[in-house]
Amino acid sequence: GAGVSQTPSNKVTEKGKYVELRCDPISGHTALYWYRQSLGQGPEFLIYFQGTGAADDSGLPNDRFFAVRPEGSVSTLKIQRTERGDSAVYLCASSLNGQTGLFFGEGSRLTVL
């Protein structure tokens, strides 16, 4: 497709489980971002990739969160030992080179019971 694609759109899991969220950026975009959005709040930065490498992971809340982008295109956000406080919408965005506007996907809504 032409836009940023995220799967799954909804994920319900139990506390303590492992979760993977996938992002397929716009073709040709070298920069990829993950954000987390809680109800009534603006998106909160998690991590930013330029190509295959994480250029800035300062927003990852703790070591339960990890993201990869092995081939410089698709990225996976991994959350271990999920907690109820991890419940949020996880947004992925891509940018042509990190210097232009970010284009967001529709998000993956994570609910931890």
Add this chain to the structure above:
Amino acid sequence: GQQLNQSPQSMFIQEGEDVSMNCTSSSIFNTWLWYKQDPGEGPVLLIALYKAGELTSNGRLTAQFGITRKDSFLNISASIPSDVGIYFCAGQLQGGSEKLVFGKGTKLTVNP
């Protein structure tokens, strides 16, 4: 962390009225962007600003990058019902990485 102060938090207006919202910060930004988010959707880019003092329009929307590089405003003229949604300002900090810092949003309600 860096903070963007976005105001107002919410607005209730009549169709046809003009709207203005703004973002301020104590930090200097290289880029300001304005996004609109509808329920269940990701934010959609409305306007991007790259130079201090820049004034850019996109249809009924006009945004400016403040001269001090610490603020930006968004104006919507002649509002229509489909303008309803949450508007976010976002910026890239001077000397920072290419990450965007977001404001908390302005929720706009337009009464027909």
